[in-house]
Amino acid sequence: MRHDAIEHLVGMLAKLPGLGRRSARRAVLRMLQDPAARMLPLADALTAAAAAVKPCRVCGNLDSTDPCRICSDPARDQDAICVVEGVAELWALERAHAHHGLYHVLGGLLSALGGTGPGDLSIQPLLARIAEGRTREVILALPATVDGAATAHVLAERLAPTGVQITRLAQGVPIGGALDVLDDGTLAAALKSRRAV
Numbered sequence: 009m010r011h012d013a014i015e016h017l018v019g020m021l022a023k024l025p026g027l028g029r030r031s032a033r034r035a036v037l038r039m040l041q042d043p044a045a046r047m048l049p050l051a052d053a054l055t056a057a058a059a060a061v062k063p064c065r066v067c068g069n070l071d072s073t074d075p076c077r078i079c080s081d082p083a084r085d086q087d088a089i090c091v092v093e094g095v096a097e098l099w100a101l102e103r104a105h106a107h108h109g110l111y112h113v114l115g116g117l118l119s120a121l122g123g124t125g126p127g128d129l130s131i132q133p134l135l136a137r138i139a140e141g142r143t144r145e146v147i148l149a150l151p152a153t154v155d156g157a158a159t160a161h162v163l164a165e166r167l168a169p170t171g172v173q174i175t176r177l178a179q180g181v182p183i184g185g186a187l188d189v190l191d192d193g194t195l196a197a198a199l200k201s202r203r204a205v
Contacts, residue, residue, distance in 0.1 A: 014040070066137070068113030068130055070095050078102075078111060085109035087144040090199075091134065091163065093117055093151060096188035101149060104192040106199040109147075112137065117155040118162060126162060134163075138170050147202060148176040152183045164205040175202040 014036060021032035039047040063069070064076035071077055078084060088109030092098045098111050114129045137143065146167055150156040160176055167174050178201035181187070187195065 063113075067098075067111045068095070068115060068133075069098055069111060086142055088147060089134070089137065089143050089145070090147040090149050092149050092187070093156070093159075097149065097151075097186075100188040100190065101195060101199070104195040104199075106192075106196040107147070107149075109145075114150075114159070117150065117153075118159045119155045122155075129159070131163065131166060135166065135170070138167070138172055143172050145173040145175060147199070148174065148205065149187065149199065150176075151186050152177075152181045153185075160205065174205045176205050178202050 017036050018029060018032045021027055021035055022029045024032075027035070039050065057072075060072040061070050062072075062074060064071055064074055064079055066075045066079045069076040069078060073080065085108050088107075089112050090098075090101065090107045090109060091112045091114060092101065093114055093116060095113055098113060101107050101111075112130065112134045114131070114134075116124050116129055118124055118126065118129070134146075138146070146163075148160045148163055150160050164174050177198045181190065181194065181198045190198075
């Protein structure tokens with residue numbers, strides 16, 4: 009492999025979250041030391057995932073089945089929908105085993121500075137799910153940031169006429185904290201002690 013191919017691979021890996029150029033260079037070196045065992049299977053897995061994984065048409069989670077495994081699981085609490093900013097937050101809550109109901113991925117947060125308005129988020133599909141009449145509680149599991157609070161406020165206003173119980177994560181999530189970087193205990197405690205909006 010030519011040096012420019014190595015640098016290109018390092019550059020591609022360094023774009024991933026949590027990997028800088030130094031970590032990417034170490035990963036590339038390990039893969040190149042045994043490409044048949046480390047690199048080629050990774051390339052195959054990346055290709056397969058790119059072809060198979062799609063957003064769930066119900067909740068927005070990423071999965072190779074549609075509806076996703078969470079939406080299709082009859083053992084899940086069908087009465088509660090936990091609203092999250094993105095898939096990373098959904099995966100964090102699943103990792104913590106803190107929520108046993110369904111989810112809804114908004115696809116972002118309202119942001120005046122970022123130019124994200126209500127029409128840019130998956131709010132209408134959430135309202136359509138609630139209109140089906142099976143939901144008794146909507147849990148707003150949004151970050152404790154200015155944008156998270158603004159998004160929760162707008163959602164609470166839009167959900168109020170539906171008559172469902174609206175709750176929000178309790179203390180335990182630090183101001184400015186993102187769900188996908190919190191420890192499992194903090195997430196579980198915050199979800200268990202949620203309060204009405």
